[in-house]
Amino acid sequence: MTLELSRLRRRYSDFAALDDVSLTIAPGEFLALLGPSGSGKTTLLRILAGLDYPDSGGIRRGDEDFLAMRARERGVGLVFQHYALFRHLSVTENIAFGLRVRPRRSRPARAEIAMRVERLLQRVQLDGLGSRYPAQLSGGQRQRVALARALAVEPDLLLLDEPFGALDAQVRVSLRRWLRELHEELGLTTVFVTHDQEEALELADRIAVMNHGRIEQVGSSAAIYQQPATPFVCEFIGKVNRLPLRRERGRLAAGGWVPGDDPWRGRYEHAIAYVRPEHLALAVPAAQPGWTAYLRHVYPAGSIAHLELAVDSLHQTLEADVATDDLARLGLHAGMPLRVAPRSAVVFAQTEDGTPLPGERWSWHAGQVAPRRHCVTL
Numbered sequence: 001m002t003l004e005l006s007r008l009r010r011r012y013s014d015f016a017a018l019d020d021v022s023l024t025i026a027p028g029e030f031l032a033l034l035g036p037s038g039s040g041k042t043t044l045l046r047i048l049a050g051l052d053y054p055d056s057g058g059i060r061r062g063d064e065d066f067l068a069m070r071a072r073e074r075g076v077g078l079v080f081q082h083y084a085l086f087r088h089l090s091v092t093e094n095i096a097f098g099l100r101v102r103p104r105r106s107r108p109a110r111a112e113i114a115m116r117v118e119r120l121l122q123r124v125q126l127d128g129l130g131s132r133y134p135a136q137l138s139g140g141q142r143q144r145v146a147l148a149r150a151l152a153v154e155p156d157l158l159l160l161d162e163p164f165g166a167l168d169a170q171v172r173v174s175l176r177r178w179l180r181e182l183h184e185e186l187g188l189t190t191v192f193v194t195h196d197q198e199e200a201l202e203l204a205d206r207i208a209v210m211n212h213g214r215i216e217q218v219g220s221s222a223a224i225y226q227q228p229a230t231p232f233v234c235e236f237i238g239k240v241n242r243l244p245l246r247r248e249r250g251r252l253a254a255g256g257w258v259p260g261d262d263p264w265r266g267r268y269e270h271a272i273a274y275v276r277p278e279h280l281a282l283a284v285p286a287a288q289p290g291w292t293a294y295l296r297h298v299y300p301a302g303s304i305a306h307l308e309l310a311v312d313s314l315h316q317t318l319e320a321d322v323a324t325d326d327l328a329r330l331g332l333h334a335g336m337p338l339r340v341a342p343r344s345a346v347v348f349a350q351t352e353d354g355t356p357l358p359g360e361r362w363s364w365h366a367g368q369v370a371p372r373r374h375c376v377t378l
């Protein structure tokens with residue numbers, strides 16, 4: 001059933017850990033809560049788990065008042081980054097724990113518990129390791145035991161707080177793909193806290209980007225990346241070039257380059273254009289608007305290369321990404337001049353002191369202007 005979170009607030013003395021958070025979580029959805037440290041992700045997860053309560057606001061699941069339900073009644077499975085397994089219990093005993101401590105009425109029979117644990121061991125690909133103790137497992141194996149333990153109680157809602165945060169990069173990638181498959185196989189609703197944007201972009205059906213206890217934007221990976229609702233989302237997700245625009249001969253421009261017709265019709269003197277590194281064209285004909293740049297460094301990074309470009313007319317450096325295969329084909333090397341220009345940009349209006357104006361944004365693509373002043377900002 002759909003979970004409706006409405007207007008949640010949680011304060012710690014004079015500090016707002018959650019500030020008017022509203023969110024809908026659909027059944028079967030994989031939702032990532034993404035944001036910098038201290039943005040309120042764990043607070044929100046703890047409230048869902050029944051480990052903490054908001055000062056105001058509510059959560060409904062269908063007709064039920066979710067907040068009035070005890071943690072045990074919520075059908076929630078929980079895995080934390082450092083959700084230590086019981087060291088003195090074997091893997092099997094750890095996984096069975098949640099079932100064994102149930103009141104007698106709802107506790108499955110001993111044989112049923114053993115069967116469920118065996119099935120879970122297979123599911124998390126740890127069959128044969130049931131008699132080991134946590135100290136005899138790798139970090140990735142331990143987190144899979146923690147996940148099996150959370151799944152043992154057959155939760156409707158799986159809550160994961162940076163479950164792979166302590167693992168090395170390669171194990172992280174393989175475990176998160178495995179987790180996504182498990183989520184689909186079991187038809188779970190999963191809420192996953194991370195501050196790793198790549199993890200969120202790859203895993204989630206939708207991402208809620210949090211900042212200072214608020215949700216800045218909720219949307220699919222593509223929407224968050226391509227249509228960021230706020231400057232914060234733009235800067236937090238992926239790499240981006242930030243170009244201050246000023247009115248030059250009546251038009252908002254940066255060093256002579258103009259991102260389309262001004263949809264604000266001269267209402268604002270200042271704006272910021274955000275340009276992704278992969279959206280910077282590197283061989284712009286002299287007849288077209290662009291800037292002369294000097295290719296300062298080429299940083300190879302596997303399949304792509306990062307280029308650092310110095311643009312005198314902007315008094316700033318820009319970053320461009322190209323496929324490594326294209327480096328030689330285009331004859332790109334440090335020290336050469338290039339003529340560059342954005343192929344697309346997201347533009348936010350600002351007040352004179354640099355404060356962004358909520359909702360005042362537009363997306364620009366070479367050759368056309370797509371007005372989009374309002375988007376999903378909560």
Ligand SMILES: Nc1ncnc2c1ncn2[C@@H]1O[C@H](COP(=O)(O)OP(=O)(O)OP(=O)(O)O)[C@@H](O)[C@H]1O
Pocket residue numbers: 012016017035036037038039040041042043044195
């Ligand atoms: N028990 C508490 N007492 C006082 N302040 C708290 C408490 N718990 C959390 N906070 C504060 O609330 C804010 C949000 O914390 P929260 O743990 O939800 O952030 P987070 O986004 O999960 O961060 P991280 O990625 O570092 O885990 C932080 O500034 C934190 O210091």
